[in-house]
Amino acid sequence: MLTREQVLEAISPVLGTDQGTGVEETSVRDIVVKDRQVSMTVLTNSGEPDAPLEEALRAALARAGAETVHLRFRPAGGRAAAAGAPGQAPGSSPGAGTAAAGQAAAGAGAVRGHGAGLERTPLLSEASGVHFIAVASGKGGVGKSTVTVNLAVALARKGKRVGLIDADIYGFSVPDMMGIEGRPEVVNERVIPIERFGVKVMSMGFFVEDNSPIVWRGPMLGKMLRNFFEEIEWGELDYVLLDLPPGTGDVALDVHQMIPQSKEIIVTTPHATAAFVAARAGSMAIRTEHEILGIVENMSYYSCSACGNKDYVFGRGGGAKLAESLHADLLAQLPLGAPDNHPAEPDFSPSVYKGDTEMGQLYASIAEQVIAKCEEQSAS
Structure with missing residues (x-):
């Protein structure tokens, strides 16, 4: 079994340091080790793939016992701004990283990476007036996609x-959740999104066959997201939910870079651990200057259809505690349940x-709150 410590030890000589976890702080991040599969993000000055470095890292990890290696390359300067870290690497002048992070937060300088030039895209331009709302969660299984889909339909x-x-x-999962079976058409080299329940939808699910898995590295994910903004004929929109x-x-970081004006909704369950993990997503939004519109507590309780009593099967208070810690509103507490829809x-x-x-x-109440918050800010 390969461990994270063994991975750090193996790559230290390649990266020119033998300071143990200090390697992670200055040159790599997002290290994930599962069995003999290793995934990590490599931070370089350019943020572009470096063939010699990649080859050396793969060789070092293979010697350590890794069978599968996934490497993503990101600019070192963008890490501090995205993560809210001081951004000062060993040997750099005091305040250099802080100044860089401040410049990024203020929107100064050119946007690098997958977000470069996207501000000229009609959908993302300030003149479009579109409200972008990213729906995030700290962990899977809390119903984030269900909330996103139903909020979009409610809007x-x-x-x-x-x-x-x-x-x-x-x-x-969005196409399946919305009952979409068709595929987008291409008209004049532009992809036309599928419209369902009055919502224009674009998903990676439209471009794979038979529910095949996506086996991609980080840079490819960012390029696909970029295509969703550049290659799709969205028309005029008021709201875009992600x-x-x-x-x-990586994808969350790319979204923060590509859409600096985006707002966020954080989804959690009432369980204390789920709310604790969700706080990380909220902290990331705050540090990248994305406003949090509010918290949605999903699976808050189960309402008995026979007696009407509420059973709090996942505990109580997680959503309220998360909202308090993030200084955000608790938009709703949604019960456990499933739509009573028939295939016929x-x-x-x-x-x-x-x-x-x-x-x-x-969900209509959540939509009303979202509209009020967004339109109030637009008017001010």
Whole structure:
């Protein structure tokens, strides 16, 4: 069994240091070791793939016993801004990293990496007036995608023009949840998103066959996200929701870079551990100057259909505690349940609640709060 410590020891000579975990702080991050599979992000000045360095790292890890190695390259300067760290590497002048982070936060200088030049894209330009809302969670299994899909539909029911990007590229689920079976068409070399329940949808799921797994490295994920903004004919929109992968990995960092004006909604369950982990996603949003619109506590309770009593099967208070720690509003506490939809219905979907149901009304309330917050800021 390969350990994280063995990985650090193996790559230290390649990176020119033997300071143990000091290697991670200055040159690599996001190290994941599972059995003999190793994944990590390599920080370089350019942020571009470095063939000799990659070859040397792979060789060192292979000698340590790694069978599969995934390497992602990111600019070293962007790490501090994204993570909220001081950004001062050993040997650098005091305040240099802080100044760089401040410049990035203020929007000064050119945007590097996958976000470079995207500000000229019509959808992302300031003149578009589009409100971007990323829906995030600290861990999987809390119902983040369900919340994203139903909030998008609720906004559409309020008369808003809504786009939905399934940015959970490894774990895409939006097309299935919305009952979408078709594929996008290409018109004049532009991809036309699928529209369902008044929401324009784009997902990696449209481009794979038979639910095949996505085996990609970090840079390819960023390029796919970039294509979702550049190559898609979105038309005029009021809101774009992004269903982010759980956690604070590469895709979340790319979204923070590509859409600096995005706001966020954090989804958690009432369980204390889920809320604790979700706080990391919220902290990442704050450090990258993404405003948190609010917290949605999902699976808050189970309401007995026979007696009407509420059973708090996952505990209580996690969402409120998270909202307090992030100085954000608790937008809703959603009960456990599933839509009562039948496959014979013409508009069947496994996960979209009808507007006249209790859950549909709860999502309508969230949509109203989101609209009020976004439009109030636009007017000010």
